[in-house]
Amino acid sequence: MTTTAQEFWESFYSERDQVWSGKPNPLLVREAERLTPGSALDIGCAEGGDAVWLAKRGWRVLGVDVSQVALDRALKHAYDAGVEIAVERHDLKVTFPEGLYDLVSAQFLHSPVEEDGERNSILKRASQAVAPGGYLIIGGHAGAPSWSEHQHYYFPTTKDVLDHLGLADNWIVITDEVVERPLVGPDGQEESRKDNVLTVKRLF
Template identity: 45%
Template sequence: MSHDHEQESQPDYFEAPGWEERYAGDGEIWSGRPNPQLVAEAQHLAPGTALDVGCGEGGDVVWLARQGWTVTGADFSANGLARAARHAEQAGVADRTDWWQVDARTFEPDGREFDLVTTHFLHPPEAGMVDVTRRLAGVVAPGGHLLVVGHAPSEVFAHLDAAKARAMWHAEDLRPALPDDFEVLVCEDRPRTVEREGRTMDVEDATLLARRRA
């Protein structure tokens, strides 16, 4: 469920096998730093239980655990989860983390609830993020928060093929996914300056933060 540069020879990053292949090597894929909108919003919350869906190598999981959260990292890639577990061990927070191999598009909560449910840069195909957000809302505990962050459509991503472009979304697109007992706290496309391949560019993080009423 990715936004990577398209090449016909590349794996399909909308599906788990593509990410299994990407995470199969030895080199790190991501920086290990927490996503900026997670830091911006979660630093104000009292630690409790958290679920990070699409956790990849576990940068956000490690950061949350260091802030005192008990965190479940979820991803559909077993190789990604293995990397994340290793990083949590190296960071000394393995006792505050556990792991759940699951596809965000089809998972069932099975009675689980979390004080914070978060996902960053998850882009299922064909505008599938609305349904994913609805599923994520179903595992937020009363009084808990849902934080969903992704790439807003932009000319910066004009090189992507049509399928990847359709997978992007604005924060407002996700409002219909929220049940009636959720209060929207943030719903905006936040500008951010990033460095990629030696170039500085402006992007927007589609950011939805909502609280489930107790």
């Protein structure tokens, strides 16, 4: 029987009381801390680390995820932090939030139960949700560490992402970079991991 995205991620988050650290993704922080707060859409928001960080900085945030367990944790995280966020559950290859946003964030939108073409379609739809003058920030892994079971998983480059977005000439690229950081494995392995960060701005 084929596992749906919702079934996979509900099971994933239900296995532990907390999966992620609760801290925002460093790539998002680096790219968004220079922006003027407005409306923000965080797709694949998970337990809300990025959404809460944005809300603390004055953004009006809508967090979206396929897992209701994750969304419930995101709301609790926001409550504990003394900020408000809104959440909606979407399987993004089927439905997408309405409206335009000053910032759309898609951080590490990798899924072992979805096809590459589905991710491309989601990111294309994300670009269409950016308001004039707004930004799309996409962070993604550039590869898997040696101990990962996802060694043969396809990790698109920033060029791959840009090619699939097919942005018109009313967009400019702000950041197109590969960032390397140290990483320690479950058995103490010391390696480094490369991540891609792409920030584009819609001019009008």
